Amino acid sequence: MLFTLGMPEVALMIGIVLVFVGNKGWSRETITKLFHDGTEKAASILLIIGGGGAFGAILAQANIGEHFATYVSISSLGLFFPFLVAAVLKTAQGSSTVAVITAASIVAPLLVTLGLESETGRILCVLALGAGSMMVSHANDAYFWVIAKFSGLPMREMLKVYSVSTLIMGIVSIGFIYLLSLIIL
Template sequence: MEVRVRLDEGLGALIGQPGFALLLTVALAIYVLGVRNGWRMEELGGLMDASLAPAAIVVFVTGAGGVFARILTDTGIGETISALMLDTGVPILLLAFLLASVFKVAQGSGTVATLAAAGLVQSTVTAGDYTSLQVALIVLAIGCGSTALSHVNDSGFWVANKFMGLSVADGLRTWTVLTTILGWAGMLIISALWMVIS
């Protein structure tokens, strides 16, 4: 009975893993979309090879961004930067936005920039006397900072360029400018709301 329980727990842990879910999804897609429609294995192999090239840049850039953010967090560099900015008197709202923007520009991933910036300002926010609405605005400022300045080290930049058929220069002129305007416009609205409620 105990062996059966351990086997069930091990199987449940395996099924819950993201890698297993992706493998199962690919196998089902190969069967449902390929084999059932009469595709040969050579044709399916060629299709999978062709689909890896555009996805590889997105996967590698996102992975490298995650590693870089982990290094910044583990070495304490991010906390040092946060403390230095707070010592200069930078308001918490602007600090949250700038930290997220710096992480976004440095490593590319908006998700990693959001998590890193939130982790760095967390102790300051919890120690401060902020209302729940002010905390929500700080979180939104982090979101705006992690949206701005999307460029070549951002997987979103490459996805947008590939789907719209843009060159790198065209992507920088359109996508990067658009995301920068979006981030700063959001920050201006959040700042106005902050002044109204404070």
């Protein structure tokens, strides 16, 4: 019972019901405006997430990892390969979640080739994937638009501030992960 109540869909529905029960005095116009405003803000974000998810699923089904192993000498890249794959995917399609999941499916068969087959190596690989998924958030990232819409910042300012900061965040993260790998591997 508690697990069911804790599911995000159920918890959100309970919250919506409580809002309407607590505000019985709302007019039909007020409710319509609330739904319209919420849909307007969420629709573009959901479309971007859906498009990114579809792109990621196509890449995952293409077995790109096997192609890399066959045609490219990646063993010298080690920890930087998962980072680069996640960074390219994040920048191309926008979603950090889709980038990490897709990059993981590409990199998993290559862990031995990359020298990351140990438990510590796999942990470092996951960290590198996470660092890559933070790279270059821009107009195709749903979270970019969440920040832009709710802060009221124009796109030009978002690109100057937020996109550059995510680039720096990813580079600094992989730098620290690499230093960590030198210590613990």
